[in-house]
Amino acid sequence: MSVIRFDDVSRVFSHNRSGVLALDHVDLEIDDREFVAIVGPSGCGKTTCLRMVAGLEFPSSGAVSVDGRKVLRPGPDRAVVFQQFALFPWKTVYQNIELGLRAQGVQAPKRRDTIERYMDLMNLRGHESAYPHQLSGGMQQRVAIARAYALDPGVLLMDEPFGALDAQTRIVMQEELVRVTRANPRTVLFITHAVEESVYLADRVVVMTNRPGRMKEIVDVKSVREANQWDQHKRIEDVMDLESFVRLRTHIWKSLRDEHGGEREAS
Secondary structure, three states, X not given: OOOEEEEEEEEEEEEOOEEEEEEEEEEEEEOOOOEEEEEOOOOOOHHHHHHHHHOOOOOOEEEEEEOOEEOOOOOOOEEEEOOOOOOOOOOOHHHHHHHHHHHOOOOHHHHXXXXXXXXXXXXXXXXXXXXXXXXXXXXXXXXXXHHHHHOOOOEEEEEOOOOOOOHHHHHHHHHHHHHHHHHOOOEEEEEOOOHHHHHHHOOEEEEEOOOOEOEEXXXXXXXXXXXXXXXXXXXXXXXXXXXXXXXXXXHHHHHHHHHHHHHHHHO
């Protein structure tokens, strides 16, 4: 079980003796093996939420927990995939995926089996000996995702992982992530600015307000996806043309536009 809970979480950042309220009384529960995306205006605290689950930042009040245990530090039960690929340039694809397994003391035969499994899952066969600079951005992000999965975390934290990719590669990676998360499900917290991406990937989409970040609404995508049989459509553009998809995308986009409008009025 990998259940994530935010219980009345607020976060204040201090700047020159003054405090900036980034998150305000956030309550959220993400179920085991559920894929939840967070969208919201820039600076609303999306990435702060992810970093608190990762154990890289901490609430000023309230608590963040995974499986009923308060998050106090990073741990092997949670893996992070960042927007920048964060690969070691002097290591090969194989060595980059192997790195965390070595740190955990996994024996060589099991390391090899695990690496081969996730290289297959991420379509990386034939690139074992390549270095990051020899790979496209999409291929580098495949390596980063394979490295995260190889650690067998209960929770996968993804902070705008496709934000640095060109539009065509981003679409391919979205399709790949859907395939991978269906074949090997994890509890996923996914941060993005892209409304279409959130609706295509997630079971639920959390819409946040302008700063200070609050949970404005939570949109159930999974029930709509299942009722309208989106998975029968293999290509992302076919799904995005569906009336049910367009309706959800438009609803979330209007909700975000309201936040941006409020930001303009306050300025």
